[in-house]
Amino acid sequence: MRSTWNKWPDTMQKTWLVPGGTAAVFYQMFNGERVENDDGTWTPREFTYMEKPSDETTPYLAMECEYTAHDLVPRITSFQLIQQDPSREVRSTDLRHVRLEDALEEAWLKVTFRPVRVRDDGAFPVETVSQATSEQDMRRTLRGLRSQNRRKITPNLHHEVAKIWLADTTGAPTKAVADHFGLADSTASLYVKRARDAGLLPPPPKTAARAPTSSSGRDARTKSSRRSIRK
Numbered sequence: 001m002r003s004t005w006n007k008w009p010d011t012m013q014k015t016w017l018v019p020g021g022t023a024a025v026f027y028q029m030f031n032g033e034r035v036e037n038d039d040g041t042w043t044p045r046e047f048t049y050m051e052k053p054s055d056e057t058t059p060y061l062a063m064e065c066e067y068t069a070h071d072l073v074p075r076i077t078s079f080q081l082i083q084q085d086p087s088r089e090v091r092s093t094d095l096r097h098v099r100l101e102d103a104l105e106e107a108w109l110k111v112t113f114r115p116v117r118v119r120d121d122g123a124f125p126v127e128t129v130s131q132a133t134s135e136q137d138m139r140r141t142l143r144g145l146r147s148q149n150r151r152k153i154t155p156n157l158h159h160e161v162a163k164i165w166l167a168d169t170t171g172a173p174t175k176a177v178a179d180h181f182g183l184a185d186s187t188a189s190l191y192v193k194r195a196r197d198a199g200l201l202p203p204p205p206k207t208a209a210r211a212p213t214s215s216s217g218r219d220a221r222t223k224s225s226r227r228s229i230r231k
Helices: 090-099 098-113 131-148 157-168 173-181 186-198 215-229
Strands: 011-018 019-028 034-036 042-043 044-055 060-067 074-083
Touching: 011 098, 019 098, 042 044, 042 098, 044 098, 060 098, 074 098, 074 131, 098 131, 131 186, 157 173, 157 186, 173 186
Parallel strands: none
Antiparallel strands: 011 019, 019 044, 034 042, 044 060, 060 074
């Protein structure tokens, strides 16, 4: 029986060019589970990466990835090299060109998204982040998850975050948290928010909203000024 790789009834596909061919990632569009990462991004629990060389005599790679249930770390659960040319078999030399970890990273970046972020105090404008900065932070998030097997968010961690935040004297307490734990800035902000939600940090300062000036208010002030000038 020929090997197959995982597809879903409501499959979403994203495709892009890679050296020597094309790559694609597949995941469930509507019915699949999502995992929230420490930096506030979201990723499908399961996704499949496929890399297809332009040379049809070269086997293509299909790699299945999943967030494992016990620690929520994205891992490669299986991969296949599938030969389409009936005159050639898959050989051990084909494995030399397979870079599983790099493929996982690129696939994860394609399926992971960051919801629109609004400032904690509800003021405008909505926070914006450049695409380059966002991608750099997301790469750090993935590498941190896979190298540290996900830092457990516990009450002790909340207390440690609060202690570092309150002890900062540089005027950038969230950056101090990021530097201490080796986190991306966005992840450190999430740690601080969780410590604040636990009641260990003071609420963020409120930004006073400037009351809109009505046209009638302006007219009244203008008339008052004119009366003063006439006097």
